[in-house]
Amino acid sequence: MSNNDVLNIRLPMVEIFETVEGEGTRAGFPTVFVRLFGCNLRCVWCDTKYSYPPAEAEFVMSIGEIVEKVQAFHSTHLCLTGGEPLLYGERSVALIQALTSGIERLTDLHIETNGAIDLEPFLKGVHSPKVRYVMDYKLPDSGENDKMVLSNLELLRPQDELKFVIGSERDFEAAVEVLQAYSIRALPLFSPVWETMPPHKLVSLMLERGLSQVKLNMQLHKVIWDPAARGV
Numbered sequence: 216m217s218n219n220d221v222l223n224i225r226l227p228m229v230e231i232f233e234t235v236e237g238e239g240t241r242a243g244f245p246t247v248f249v250r251l252f253g254c255n256l257r258c259v260w261c262d263t264k265y266s267y268p269p270a271e272a273e274f275v276m277s278i279g280e281i282v283e284k285v286q287a288f289h290s291t292h293l294c295l296t297g298g299e300p301l302l303y304g305e306r307s308v309a310l311i312q313a314l315t316s317g318i319e320r321l322t323d324l325h326i327e328t329n330g331a332i333d334l335e336p337f338l339k340g341v342h343s344p345k346v347r348y349v350m351d352y353k354l355p356d357s358g359e360n361d362k363m364v365l366s367n368l369e370l371l372r373p374q375d376e377l378k379f380v381i382g383s384e385r386d387f388e389a390a391v392e393v394l395q396a397y398s399i400r401a402l403p404l405f406s407p408v409w410e411t412m413p414p415h416k417l418v419s420l421m422l423e424r425g426l427s428q429v430k431l432n433m434q435l436h437k438v439i440w441d442p443a444a445r446g447v
Contacts, residue, residue: 221309222279227252227272229265229298231281233288237435239349239376239404241323246292247285249314251307254298256329258357260382260408266298278310282317291320296327301337308340315343325349325376331362334370349376350401354389356382356408368393371401378432382408387420394429404432 229250236246250263252272264270276284285293293314301307315324325347328334334348350367353359357380371377377399379390387405394403405426407417414433421429 221313222277222282224278224306224309225275226278226281226303226306226310228274228276228281229263230273231284233290235435236292236294238406238432239325239378240402240430241292241325242433242435244292245290246294247288247290248294248296249281249285249300251295251297251300251302253302254329255302256299256331256353256357256359256362258353258359260357260380263298278313281310282313285314286318291322293318293321293324294327295324297329299329299332300326301328301332301334304336305340308337311337311341311346312343315341315345321345323347327351329353329359330367331359331364333364334367338370347374347376348401349378351378351380352390352393354379354381354386356386356411360389365397368397368399371399373400373402375401376404377401378404378406380406380408381417382411384420386412387417391424391426394426403429405429406432406434 229252231249233247236242236244250266252266254267315321322345324345327349330350330352348371350371353363381387381390390405405417405421407414418431
């Protein structure tokens, strides 16, 4: 496929904006967010329901247009998110490659993926050291635990992150079991569902179990802005 063919590939979009990263190891850094439309899961506590049906894509953009839009911002960090940004297979690979090769200032491109997409084709197809995966492993309270591709757990690398959104003590125990059962090199993140798992309670559980290698993952953007706000 020629470079022009790649740049003409079109993808359904929700939004592109610049703000500070709200969570993970890059929390607080100015970051450009590229949010694709579409998701293969329906998590109970999802906070971006506007990114999948029955909502509709806000617009469609070519890869070339996405790269051009991202270039208009200043941040050296970029987050590819959704929905599920890896939903489009080879088109998603082409977008990742175009972003890393077409924007020289980028130092970090982290991809938020939901754990229900096989990462192997992306790890084989994308070789840039700038690319990292932040995999959100769905626990029982999400309603989508049975959709997880378990082989992903041992594919994650030290530069990647493994996020667990924890809504209850049942979720907490399930996350601990995953960490004990698999050889995981990625950094584990425990993120509380504030309504059902107050942060102070999650911290207490982490300390009681001696989880010194797990990072508490607070959503900074929900502290700065209204939790329902978009484009922040």
